[in-house]
Amino acid sequence: MAESTNASPPIGILLAAPADYSSLARVFAVPELVLPLQGKSLLHRSLDLLAREGCKVVHVGLGNDAVLIKALVGDGERWGMQIEFHSLTSGQGVDQLVRRVGPLSEQWVLIGDACLVPTDGTTDFPGPAGRDGVALFVQHSPHKRWSGWAMLPGSVLRDMQFPESLEDGSNGTVCAARAVVLPESCVLAAHSLAALLQSDQTLLQAQQTPIRIGRGARIHPSATLLAPVHIGDGVRIEADATVGPYASIGSGSFVDQGTTIRSSAVLPETYVGKELEVVESVVRGNRLASVKFGTVADVADAHLVAPMLRDSRLARLRRWLSVIALQVLLAPLYLLCRRRAADSPADYDSIAITLPAGIRVTGGQPVIARVRGGPDAASVCPAGHFARVFYPGLSLLGRGAMSLLGPTPRSRPEVAKLPHVWAGLYAERRCGLLNDSVLTHDWSDPETGLAGDALACMQQGERAHMRRALAAYLKQVFAAILRGPDKRIVAPRAEQTAAGQKLG
């Protein structure tokens, strides 16, 4: 890119101090130059570019995010470069940085904004007929004495003086013999949501193979990938999902069954739930930024979109210990329920134990435990459920295969009857042991279950809800123990049937 006539390596100058946080940085609570774009941030792409230009020494101007950027850049060894940092105060820009660097050598490469990076392979910059205000390419090489290029945001360039003569420029001021406007297709930017998505698509178009799949990615055979598409390292794509065209999935993300993602970017470590449709959006964690609607939506339901949770060893150990403690605590009730279930198998069709009502949980529903059990699906028996489902199922909590709170387990035929949008929620893996079948009692309302599912799955406040529900559940359990096995309440037949249908 730079016209290299001298053997000495060019000096790299990189301004990594955005004057102000962009709207996108505020949305995702991350400086835009470290937002990962197909596995690599703009900051790293800038340094890659300087390395490709042959820079051995790079001067990096730092602003408010100095600590973060220093941590990400390190000493520059991975690029084979020596990094020198310069702290800039508010209001100082690329011209101050250039002066800090001192007299320029004959060759230099300057990136005036780490948030505006030329696309890989952009060597032939077009003329000034491009779009206005995107970025500018500056080159000075009238006598081949020194040359370089700079890419600056239009606002910065407008404020700078560009002397025409070489001598004027040799004192450290950026010179411009030729300034051309880069079209958007040549620039990667992340100052706005639209720019980020456009940059993502630019990268997809520029990639050498239409479909790129990262290391360790697992893609279900029934999933569909439509080029151009980028699948990051360690991504998992489940059955019947459709990804692309123009979609990128960040490393470590999970795209669940039946979901469609097109013209969108899923940033790393993000879970995208089942049967969803992500179009013209950027998703990070539980935040959905829609370019189509120009808005940002926080999704409260962890079964829709959510950050991927990676348990630490300590967290796993703590979970196992909690499970063991719960098993020990509930062991007497388990033995009691087993004996009761063995004593009265013939009564399964008519037995229901209604535990004390009046315990309030979120939503104001009285808690009544009436859950499935017994040999056939229509029977209602908490003792059977407890002995056969809940207690053995506790071990699943330790393995992370089931959550304590989550949707009600439903049979496949029942799921098939649900509205399409809800069908995806009901895979066994994401069901909870404490589900709406033990948290609600209104069997006549088919939507109660869905509300309970949402309640249980809400990411915001889930812990508090889980604590309340668990406390309520334990209260019921001990109340049942104290009441003894002979206090049975026979549920009305109609209720049982409805419950049986609900629980399938």
Add this chain to the structure above:
Amino acid sequence: MRLEVTTDDASKAAIVEVQSESLDAGNVKAFKEAVQPVLEGHAAVLIDLGPVGFVDSSGLGALLSCLRAMNNRNGQLKIYGMAKPVRALFELVRMHRIFAIYNTREEALATV
């Protein structure tokens, strides 16, 4: 949950304005109880979600429940005035294909 219910004289459609900033697990039961009589008393119901800035899946479930109730009676349920984040959520879960969604009350009334 407070609902402002009016009736359009020309179309006889009920217009329900949800006067809450959110429709979520905390108020969805109240919403269903409040809207139930309106659904039963009218052949066409328009729901104004303008003031609602946040909906979670229980809120979506409640709206689905309303739609199902109206469909069972061969009635019409239309939604208008959605805030952009709510609209984005509807598209995320593909509910924009199930509901008749309009930008303004006039647009919604014109289709009744």
